[in-house]
Amino acid sequence: MATNLVSSFFLCVSFALFFSPALSNILNTGIDSWCKKTPYPETCKYTLTHDQKSLSIPNKVSDFKKLAIQVALKRALKAQSHNKWLGQKCRNKKEKAAWADCLSLYEDTIKLLNQTVDPAIKCTDYDSQTWLSTALTNLDTCRAGFVELGVSDFVLPLMSNNVSKLISNSLSLGNSSNVPPVTNLYTEGFPSWVSPGDRKLLQSTPAADVVVAQDGSGNYKTIKEALDVAAKRSGSKRFVIHVKRGVYKENLDIKLKNIFLLGDGLRYTIITGSRSVVGGSTTFNSATVGKS
Template sequence: MVTTFVSSPPNQAPPMHTLTSTLACVYKPLTLLIYFTIILTLNLQSMASTTTIFSILILLTYAATTATSQPPSSSSTVCQSTPYPSFCQTTLPINNSSATIYDYGRLSIRKSITAASKFANSIDKYLSNSPGLTTGTVRALQDCQYLAKLNLEYLSNAFATVNTTQTTLSDTKSEDIQTILSAILTNTETCIDGLQSNAASWTSKDGVVSPIKNDNKLYSVSLALVNKGWGSKKSKKNRVSHKHKGLEAISETVGRRKLLQVDGTGSQVVVSQDGSGNFTTITDAINFAPNNTSPSTAGYFVVYVTAGVYEEYVNIPKNKKNLMMIGDGINQTVITGNRSVVDGWTTFNSATFIVVAPNFVAMNLTIRNTAGAIKHQAVALRSGADLSTFYKCSFEGYQDTLYAHSLRQFYRECDVYGTVDFIFGNAATVLQNCNLYPRLPMSGQFNAITAQGRTDPGQNTGTSIQKCNIRAADDLAASNGTTVTYLGRPWKEYSRTVYMQSFMDSLIAPAGWSVWSGDFALNTSYYAEFNNSGPGSDTSQRVTWPGFHVINETDAVSFTVSGFIVGDAWLNQTGVPYDAGL
């Protein structure tokens, strides 16, 4: 089979008669080998080539599907478990009486790959005509381009995972695949939001938004089918609190000599503005860091940033895995910028500090966006880094300070300052032992601490705020007290936020939660409180929406570090202390 593909031109699929004969004898365990062989052989250089490879993969793997231990199911039965049953039935017409939930799940992901590839190509075409577009439109399309290519990678990873088993996955792999499929939906929603906000007057906008909304239905179906077929069957149990002190021992005095003593770290570089270190900018140190390292072999690559104010926009890309950045402390090592939506940036790319590299750890840093309340959305940190950890950091801004965009994230002993929706996004996020400081907003505005962005009931995302302190920042505390502060509001239809075991000062409005617009998401969102304290924690006058709940310990366990972000599987290696349970 390898020789067959070599004989074809590098950017063309093999002749159909060759594929037909190949499909007749293909055996499923060889599917992934074939897939990777195709990648190496074609030596792809363009998105068009990517489309070709996915098309070949779809044909090969569909023909290679074999019987499973699951009982056969009709599309009408299987599709009832998805948010879009009618769409599912017309999209996944398997004419095979022995088809199972696994077959439908694989087919849905394969079709998702095709849709994502087509959308990515369309964005490339629009950007090829960028001279005729406004700056805002170009920036929104560039966000969509980046996110579309990320989705293609995620989908191919998801398919590789489900294609290796006929039955259930391990709990870890199940959580992984649910996480990346959840992120795919988040990425497409982010693209839509950027176009609606920054390209509102673009005449071709609907030509981009309409297809991606349809693609989102397909991604939602894929997520639902994977959850049903391969979903984790584990039960959530409260864990005895676990505290790891690997980094805590050096939190007071971080320096070159101390860094060399941290377990689990490999090479280190020093950033110092006075020239005494290896680099004078953080960006240069990140560029120097090795790509795609493994923590089990090389340990973390440590970037120690000495005290100073660094006026630069930091972007840690996906290939800079297992990077640890340590500063000299809050208000000592400061990274600052001032991009905002008012100045033409998308919310997505207004951030001072962006990280998408998996297994990232930050400690003892202050990250600021100084655009001010008048510039509206202006992000300090945007994290789309899976299994990322922030310890003893401060995030300072006004509207949209902390953008926990996607995947799994943990924040411990951090400070967050802001006004409107200042903790937002659609990651699976736990903030533990943090200080949340609502600031004084513009006249006529109210404060909303959270604006969680879950759009689908199958997503494993949400914001859990545990053992935190919520108090007014100095400017709000010194004001006349007329500013209303809410715990959150439903940004998206299935918004999910939980406050547990936290102190709420008197600044929190008795109603607790605010609407977004009319009755939007009041029935479908999930807002919960458990065992909080302080004058703002009284739930007797809280909103009476169907989506609001005062929960018990059994329910609260699902939103702990162990239950919500599977922290026991990855936080130990960071050295950051954490409480696994309640």
């Protein structure tokens, strides 16, 4: 009995040793054929074979694209975790500013990649290509911040990774024939995702939730104060901020949803800021009014 068990064990091991290289070759050949369709085939093959614990060869390009995005997401999460501790290595304010931008940009990139593979989100080919393009632009913007401030020699090399290449690979797998023309995405002059209620809001003069006026005739004197109030509101309806005529010297980074800024006219309500690369800000962080 013991002899039979030992014989069976060795037989199984022999079969495993015999077939493993063959199966590995089949798998590698399949992955090779898919990765050759991408702009960075070596990066594609390396990450797929090292990052995926169980890997089967996809039959359709859509399945391979999903797999490629999942690998890009995994690498982006790893890069974000690595980048967080680099803040303590920044030698000056300019490096710190560029590094802080990168953290924000990586966070947004991870969100976009998640949206693209989340089965709960109805992601069209048009959505997928748009989100991947934005994710890739985010990482280019991260690098640009260090370059334009002249501090690309120290922290930036420490942030080096292959996430951009992986996103480029995923983007190249998009099926352009399934992406609808831009003309089909508009209804009555508005993007199709703008609801009838929002169209009516844009075509009317809605009642304001708060009023901003420099002369003290409103609820607040700065737009920032009104946005702080909006951040504490409950519910999800549009929050309308009427900004009366005047020159508001503010830099606004709006991270809220459903905010409606309503001025008194192009020549009357003016928001202006002075951030620039010369002053130590990256282009990404120099916007007078930014929405993220």
